[in-house]
Amino acid sequence: xxxxxxxxxxxxxxxxxxxxxxxxxxxxxxxxxxxxxxxxxxxxxxxxxxxxxxxxxxxxxxxxxxxxxxxxxxxxxxxxxxxxxxxxxxxxxxxxxxxxxxxxxxxxxxxxxxxxxxxxxxxxxxxxxxxxxxxxxxxxxxxxxxxxxxxxxxxxxxxxxxxxxxxxxxxxxxxxxxxxxxxxxxxxxxxxxxxxxxxxxxxxxxxxxxxxxxxxxxxxxxxxxxxxxxxxxxxxxxxxxxxxxxxxxxxxxxxxxxxxxxxxxxxxxxxxxxxxxxxxxxxxxxxxxxxxxxxxxxxxxxxxxxxxxxxxxxxxxxxxxxxxxxxxxxxxxxxxxxxxxxxxxxxxxxxxxxxxxxxxxxxxxxxxxxxxxxxxxxxxxxxxxxxxxxxxxxxxxxxxxxxxxxxxxxxxxxxxxxxxxxxxxxxxxxxxxxxxxxxxxxxxxxxxxxxxxxxxxxxxxxxxxxxxxxxxxxxxxxx
Amino acid sequence: xxxxxxxxxxxxxxxxxxxxxxxxxxxxxxxxxxxxxxxxxxxxxxxxxxxxxxxxxxxxxxxxxxxxxxxxxxxxxxxxxxxxxxxxxxxxxxxxxxxxxxxxxxxxxxxxxxxxxxxxxxxxxxxxxxxxxxxxxxx
Numbered sequence: 372x373x374x375x376x377x378x379x380x381x382x383x384x385x386x387x388x389x390x391x392x393x394x395x396x397x398x399x400x401x402x403x404x405x406x407x408x409x410x411x412x413x414x415x416x417x418x419x420x421x422x423x424x425x426x427x428x429x430x431x432x433x434x435x436x437x438x439x440x441x442x443x444x445x446x447x448x449x450x451x452x453x454x455x456x457x458x459x460x461x462x463x464x465x466x467x468x469x470x471x472x473x474x475x476x477x478x479x480x481x482x483x484x485x486x487x488x489x490x491x492x493x494x495x496x497x498x499x500x501x502x503x504x505x506x507x508x509x510x511x512x513x514x515x516x517x518x519x520x521x522x523x524x525x526x527x528x529x530x531x532x533x534x535x536x537x538x539x540x541x542x543x544x545x546x547x548x549x550x551x552x553x554x555x556x557x558x559x560x561x562x563x564x565x566x567x568x569x570x571x572x573x574x575x576x577x578x579x580x581x582x583x584x585x586x587x588x589x590x591x592x593x594x595x596x597x598x599x600x601x602x603x604x605x606x607x608x609x610x611x612x613x614x615x616x617x618x619x620x621x622x623x624x625x626x627x628x629x630x631x632x633x634x635x636x637x638x639x640x641x642x643x644x645x646x647x648x649x650x651x652x653x654x655x656x657x658x659x660x661x662x663x664x665x666x667x668x669x670x671x672x673x674x675x676x677x678x679x680x681x682x683x684x685x686x687x688x689x690x691x692x693x694x695x696x697x698x699x700x701x702x703x704x705x706x707x708x709x710x711x712x713x714x715x716x717x718x719x720x721x722x723x724x725x726x727x728x729x730x731x732x733x734x735x736x737x738x739x740x741x742x743x744x745x746x747x748x749x750x751x752x753x754x755x756x757x758x759x760x761x762x763x764x765x766x767x768x769x770x771x772x773x774x775x776x777x778x779x780x781x782x783x784x785x786x787x788x789x790x791x792x793x794x795x796x797x798x799x800x801x802x803x804x805x806x807x808x809x810x811x812x813x814x815x816x817x818x819x820x821x822x823x824x825x826x827x828x829x830x831x832x833x834x835x836x837x838x839x840x841x842x843x844x845x846x847x848x849x850x
Numbered sequence: 851x852x853x854x855x856x857x858x859x860x861x862x863x864x865x866x867x868x869x870x871x872x873x874x875x876x877x878x879x880x881x882x883x884x885x886x887x888x889x890x891x892x893x894x895x896x897x898x899x900x901x902x903x904x905x906x907x908x909x910x911x912x913x914x915x916x917x918x919x920x921x922x923x924x925x926x927x928x929x930x931x932x933x934x935x936x937x938x939x940x941x942x943x944x945x946x947x948x949x950x951x952x953x954x955x956x957x958x959x960x961x962x963x964x965x966x967x968x969x970x971x972x973x974x975x976x977x978x979x980x981x982x983x984x985x986x987x988x989x
Contacts, residue, residue, distance in 0.1 A: 483892075502892070506945055514896075514946050521893040 389818075391809060393792050401796050404789040406781065406813065408646040415771045423449050423745070423766040427540055430758065430773070436479070437819055439472035439527055440751035442540040443609065444758040447747025449542020451630070452762055454741030460731035461544030462610070467723050468530040468540065469609045469749060474564075474716040475523025476752035477669070477709040480817040481571065482516025485706055488811050489578055493585070494804040512574065515567045519713070522564045526720065529553040544735035551730060558724050565683070565717040572687050572710045582703065588794035589812050590702030590787030593618030595651055595665035596674045597779070599750050602626060604677030606715060608750040615651065615665065616675050620698045623651070629748035632757055632774065637663065648781040649774055664782040667754025668816065669708035674698050679711070681718035687711050702787045702815045709817070740766045751776050753817050777818040787812045801845060851988050852901045852950070854885045854894065856908040863960035863973035867907040870958070870980045874988075882988050890934045892942055899948030905987055906936040906953070907980060909960035916979045918987070921953040954987060956980050 389408045396402040414433055421429060426445040431438035443465055450457060457465070483502045490509055491500055499507065506513040530549065532539045539546045579586075597615045599607040612626040615635070624635055637652040639660035650663030665671075674697075679685050688711055695704060723729055740762065748757045754776030761770035791812040795805045855871025857864040868886040875884040887894070890906070898904050906921065923944055924937035934942070940953050958980045962970040969977060 503942070506942065510946055517892050517946070518896060521896055524893055 389813070391788055391813070393788075393796060393809075395796075395799065399797065399799060401789065401792040404785060404792050404809075405643060406646075406784050406788055407644045415773060418768050418771050421768050423452050423740075423760065423762050423768065424542055426758070426760065426768070427542070428538060434819060437472065437476055437751050437753070439468055439531065439540075440749060440756050441758070442531065443469055443749045444747040444751075444756045446540045446542055446544075447749065448745040448758040448760050449747070450736075451745030451747065452740060452742050452760065452766065453542055453736070453738040453745075455543050455736035455738045457544035457736055458731065458733045459728050460548065461734045461736075463723060463726060463729045464530050464545045464549055464734065465540065466609055467549075467720060467729070468527060470716040470720050470723075471523045471526025471530070473523075473608060473750070473752045474713055474720070475520045475527065476817075477713045477716075478516055478519040478523060480752070480814075481575075481706060481709055481713075482513065482520070484817070485811070485814055486512065486516065488807065488814075489575065489582070489706065492581075493807050493811065497803055497807065500807070515570065519564055519567050519571075522560050523716075525560075526557055529556065541735065543737060546735065548732040548734050549729050554724055554729065557720065561717065561721045561724065565714070565721065568710070568714045568717050569683060572714060575707060575710050576690075579707070584794070585808065585811070586701050586703045588791055589808075589815055590783060590790055591700050592786060592790065593700060594783055594786075595623060595654075595663075596671035596698075597651075597665050597667050597755055598672040598675050599748070599755070600626075600672070600675045605680040606672060606676040606678065608672075610749075613748070613755065614675055616698075618698060618700060620674070629757055630744075630746040630759075632746070632748075632759075636774070638774070638778075644781075646781050647775075647778045649779045650782065661782055661786075664786065665779065666702075666783045667776050667779045668705060668752075669712050669754075670699060670702070670705045671754060672750065673708045673711060679715040679718075681715050681722070683718055684711055684715035687714060702783070702812060705815045705817065740764055751819075753777055753819055754779055775819075777816070780816045780818065784813055784816050784818065787815070799845070851882045851903040851905070852885070852897055853882060853905040853907065853984060853988065854887060854890075854897075856887055856890055856906065858888060860965060860967060862962040862964055862966035863969050863976075864909045864963055865967075866909050866958045866960060866969055866973050866977045866980065867956075869969060869974075869977045870907045870956075870984060873977075873981055874984060879988060890936065890939045892934065892939070894939060895943035895946060895948050897948075898940070898943040898950045898953070901950040902952065903987065904940075904950040904953045905956060905984055906939075907956045907958065907984060908936070909963075910957035911960060911963070913957050913959050915959060916976055916983055917955075917957045918983050919955050919957070921955050956983050956987075 392405045393401055394403040418429055427442045430441040430445045433441055487500045487505050491504060595615055595617055599611055600614045601607045601611060613629055614625050615623040617623050635652055636649050639648040639650060648660050650660035651665050655663040679688060691707060744761050746759045756776055757774035759772040760768055763769055788809055791809050795808050853874055855867040857867045859865045871884050871886040921936045921940050923941045936955050943949055958976045961972045
């Protein structure tokens with residue numbers, strides 16, 4: 372029997388366009404799996420020559436799902452170029468904005484993209500295995516998901532001026548004060564959203580036992596983890612330093628400045644994908660970046676943090692750790708981590724509403740160009756985001772590097788696909804259940820390919836089955 | 851009542867629906883909530899709930915004059931979050947208990963859809979007509 376390939380192209384229910392190739396050996400066993408990102412835009416090139424003040428507005432156009440993350444990272448890089456610390460009210464507005472972003476994006480990921488698998492089943496009819504099928508089968512859950520995302524978007528709109536591609540986050544702070552009227556709109560809904568988030572955690576916990584096989588095979592391997600975290604171990608999503616831990620929880624690099632990321636992180640390119648693959652530099656000796664594989668995002672953040680620092684989320688985290696251990700390694704648990712973070716975001720938003728500094732009218736520090744390099748970092752919903760700008764003395768961009776969460780998870784996503792394929796793919800014929808589990812393994816990371824290749828779009832899926840001599844044996848495509 | 855203008859601000863006359871929405875909002879009419887969005891999304895569905903009237907104002911390439919028509923629920927089941935039209939959104943809202951009393955589409959000809967941030971002269975004229983139609987509906 373010849374070696375063969377399966378290719379999933381396009382991959383569905385993720386943000387962007389990608390395909391997956393599975394190579395089988397002569398015995399029909401999965402030998403290798405590759406995740407290819409097939410779209411490209413090149414923001415790092417066409418931003419050259421533009422002024423630093425335009426970067427939040429331009430880079431936010433990278434994506435319609437997580438523009439807030441780029442607004443924040445770009446503005447923080449701008450802060451560094453100006454050499455300013457934004458006023459306390461601006462810092463609070465940015466924190467509120469990022470919490471709203473994480474809440475709405477995680478709600479989208481859970482309810483729209485992953486809940487159909489989790490609640491309807493991996494083998495459910497693909498024609499209705501989507502949010503609309505969920506709406507038919509579980510309307511109350513669908514309502515909850517829509518309300519939670521709507522709330523997160525309203526938080527974003529109140530701070531940034533728009534639900535998508537806001538314009539009020541700028542180098543030096545924000546452009547307008549937050550008003551009591553805006554606060555009251557959020558306060559009116561926060562209890563409902565927190566209750567909905569708690570109910571979502573209960574729901575997810577109640578169905579988790581159905582997925583023991585997925586839990587064991589969806590990327591359950593040792594890796595490094597990287598995220599922001601406060602020096603005392605409290606979960607952090609926007610400011611401060613980064614910590615990297617190993618699979619056993621031991622600290623690899625403690626509290627390093629994001630501006631020093633090049634000391635620790637390298638970036639590998641691939642001939643078959645536009646996605647860059649960052650890796651932990653000290654563990655890579657040669658061309659293969661895989662020994663430096665690390666993961667970012669919700670699972671990394673809750674593995675690194677000791678606590679959320681909010682009571683309901685911390686109770687959920689304690690129960691999570693009792694069940695899955697102090698360091699959770701299965702990529703399937705990204706879903707659980709995401710829901711825990713939604714609760715933490717809702718609790719932190721509620722706390723911010725009681726902070727009078729949020730309403731202060733001094734919201735922007737003004738300055739000229741005081742540095743020729745600026746690095747801004749924050750936690751996007753999907754993980755660490757870094758914007759690194761070199762500017763001339765007039766503040767025009769001369770060089771730019773974007774380190775995107777999805778890229779940082781690329782090596783892990785490839786390894787996850789391989790682990791799932793080895794568990795579920797058997798022989799040259801692909802069933803829908805096999806395909807969906809492979810997609811679901813990618814989906815667990817909630818990749819945003821629009822951001823990671825700085826391209827636009829949705830994420831359909833294509834799988835190809837290819838013989839060792841290159842002959843295409845089978846192709847399955849979903850749009 | 852709820853009026854939502856839909857379209858891209860970077861595609862010339864595709865923005866006419868949002869232009870109408872912005873002008874309507876500036877009038878600050880009592881009992882009329884207005885939204886201006888790039889595209890229809892499921893998160894608009896809760897906003898439909900309990901409304902006597904919902905009006906969706908959008909550019910259209912298959913009309914030669916401003917048209918006003920009832921939005922019928924789409925029961926085809928072929929709904930996609932990336933391609934959600936007024937009928938699909940209304941269906942979505944109805945199934946989740948957010949159906950408004952009445953839903954109307956105001957469709958505006960869009961003669962120029964090239965890249966651009968200003969509507970064309972023709973688009974501007976159609977936008978004025980569309981605003982009159984919307985005002986008739988909400989009054």
